[in-house]
Amino acid sequence: MKHAYVFPGQGSQFQGMGKSFYDNNPKAKSLFEKANEILGFRISDIMFTGTDEDLKQTKVTQPAVFLHSVIGFLCLDNPTPAMTAGHSLGEFSALVANGTLAFEDALRLVAIRANAMQKACEATPSTMAVVLGLEDAKVEEVCATITDDVVVPANYNCPGQLVxxxxxxxxxxxxxxxxxxxxxRAMLLPVGGAFHSPLMAPAQAELQDAIEKMTFNTPTCPVYQNVVAKAVSDPAEIKKNLISQLTGAVRWTQCVQAMIADGAQRFTEVGPGKVLQGLIAKIDKTAVADGISTGLEDAVAK
Incomplete structure (x- = not known):
């Protein structure tokens, strides 16, 4: 059976996330302490006892979701993915899961990405909105009619849901x-800025510099990257696509379709929440999708 592991992005955080990992699993505790050292502040304290407002800060949210996903994955009993993918930020988790990036290096990149995105958000008042019940092509067509300002399709989440x-x-x-x-419906989202749009270009330049200096290994299995929605195994191509992701669209619908076409028979979402399981069910009703989220903490607390 081809088993795909998928990882959520920003927005899946919750109060207390990761605490039972830390309290009950020595490996998880060691990884959290290493993360605190790398980041230069005790993100574990914010994750375990911080408020929703604390967790909503981009510089906290992105590393927090990454840590919950990756520490959970690394504490599983011998997971063997045949393919991986992540939604936006989740792509960094996917690259640790398939061996492309070391845990420490990926965390450093996530921290740089989060801070750079925060700065880009503050530079230009910008936002995102979810559009429900329209064909992708119609959303693209409407965005294209606005030529005097910036608005683009950013997240192809599932048929009938585009951000x-x-x-x-x-x-x-x-x-x-x-x-x-x-x-x-068309509703504004409670986000700090225009992620996955040309307005993230300043952040992209900062992240590119960091990515190009980082070691990317040949992965143990392909990653289905957001901007190309196909299997990628070449480290140089993975780097290029990861850089493009900040200003390019997250083609999640197409990623899931490509994984299914390439033989994925089971999807497991690792990390906080169940968002990706819901999207996968809407993309293909026959897909088998499960998850290990808050239950994951109990599963690895041994």
Whole structure:
């Protein structure tokens, strides 16, 4: 059976995440302490006892979700993925799971990415919105009609659910046009900026410098990367696609379809929440998807 492991992105965090890992699993505790040292602050304390507001800071959210996913994966009993993928930030977790990146190196990159994205968000007022009930092609067409400002398709989450990203005025204008075109709903998302759009170019430049200096190994299995939605095993190509991801769209629908076409018979979501399991079920009703989230903490607490 071809078993795909998938990893969630920003937005899946929750209060207390990872605490039972730390309390009950010596390997998990060691990894958390190593993470605290690398980051230069005790992210474990924020994850275990911080408020929702604390966890919403991009510089905290991204490493927190990464750590919950990766520490959970590394504490599983001999997981053997045939393929991996991650949604946005989750792609870094996927690259640890298939051996492309060492845990420490991936965490350093996630921290650089989070801080660079935070700065880019503060530089230009921008936002994202989810559009429900429109064909992807129609969403693309509407975005393309707005030529005097920035608004682009950002996340192809599942059929009938696409997130757009751009400046506040452009996104609000696009939302009205989407509703006029027949969208069931178009709603602003509570995010700090226009992720996966050209407005992330300053962050991309900073991340590119860090990625190019980092060692990427040949993976043990392919990763299905967001921007190309196909299997990738060449470290140089993985680097290139990871850099492009900050300003490019997350083609999650297409990634899942490609994994199924390549023989994926079971998907396991590792990390906080169940978002990806829900999306996979909407992408292909016949797909077998399970997850190890809060239950994962109990499973590895041995």
């Amino acid at each position: 757009i990203s751009g400046t506040v005025p452009a996104v609000e204008r696009a939302m009205e046009l989407m509703k006029a075109a027949g969208a069931k």
